[in-house]
Amino acid sequence: MDSLITIFLPLALAIIMFSLGLGLTLDDFRRVAARPKTFAIGAGAQLILIPAVAYILVLLFRLPPELAVGMMILALCPGGVTANLLTKLAGGEVALSISLTGIISLVAVFSVPVLTAFFASHFMGLDAPAINVTSLGVSMFLITLVPVAIGIAIRKMAEGFALKLDAIVSKLAVVLFVVVVVGALAANWRTFMDNLAVLAPALILLNIILLGAGIFFGRVFGLTLPEAKAISIETGVQNATLGITVGSLIVEQASALPPFSLPSAVYGITMYLVSIPFVFWLRGRRVEAMQ
Incomplete structure (x- = not known):
């Protein structure tokens, strides 16, 4: 289990982010400036809507404090390569999806450590682990942004x-992701079953609500269907590997993945049960302006 945390977990995340970088070009970032309204809708959904919905569900389902923190960590994570692939399969605008993933991943390096510390204190009080925000931010930078930057450089x-x-x-990233999820559930089997x-x-409800929100916002703001598809999937599909990693990083000298990582590990399975049927439904929709 030590090797899962010290080797496979950061390696899987780094490879996933490296793969994201290979799919990015500088033009993807320039599109953000050219289409501020569309990007703002997607970014607002990821940075505000997702944590808000997750917080409400944590309260409604009365999750234990450690799992509540874990679910909020998941909600703070950006989309990932999986969201980009599902957007392509659904017939969504892949360039928008990649742009959102890339820039929100950059923001996450700064937002996730601060908000993770906040939610840990909020739900656990004096029992909250001592979170070194700076150290967590540096760790996230090294295993997320550095691989992305290398990937972008190679692509250029x-x-x-x-x-x-x-x-x-x-x-390779998919294989390592499976190893991480299976290892996380095996190490926390009793907590998982309980x-x-x-x-x-x-x-599952979090996934359904957020996937539906993208289509809803598409209708409200008059986006094209491909744009709405991209925002829907970017909003509804989080980077579970990052959530597992952050959950383990906030526990010093962990020899097994802590409960903070469990929601992301379970989500790594349930998101496919919800997202795949939804993607095939989206794939059958006509490409037209959503007025």
């Missing part, structure tokens, strides 16, 4: 090679 210097490499790296009846419905 050798685009053809980057695209071929991405196909390999993406598959809280499954409450935790799984809360996470």
Whole structure:
């Protein structure tokens, strides 16, 4: 279990973020400035709506304090490569999805440590772990933004090679992700079983609400259907590996994944049960302006 935390967990996250970087170009970031309204809707959904919905569900389902913190950590995480792939499968605007993932991942390096400390204190009070916000931020920078930057650099210097490499790296990331999720559940099997009846419905409902929100905002703000699809999936699909990693980083010298990581580990399974059928439903929708 020590190797899961010290090797596979950060390695899986770093490879996932490296894969994200391979799919990014500087033009993806320039599109943000060219389409401020669309990006603002997606960013607002990720930075405000997701934590708000998660907080309400934590209260409604009366999750134990450690699991409540874990669910908020998940809600603070950006979308990931999985969201980009699902957006492509659904016929959404992939460039918008990648732009949102890239920039919100940058914001997360600063927002996640601060808000994780806040929610830990809020739900656990004096029992909250002592969270070194600076140390957590540096750790996130090293295992998220550095791999993304390397991926972007490779894509800029050798685009053809980057695209071929991405196909390999993406598959490797999936394998490592499975190892992390299975290991997390195995290490916390008793806690997982004791809280499954409450935790799984809360996470499934979170997924459903957030996926639906993207389509709703698309109708309200008059976005195109591909834009709404991208925002829907970016809002509804979080980076579970990052959530597991952050949950383990806030516990010093952990020899097993703590309960803080459990919601993200369970979500790593339930999100596919909800997202895949939703994506195929979106795929069948006509591409038209949503007025």
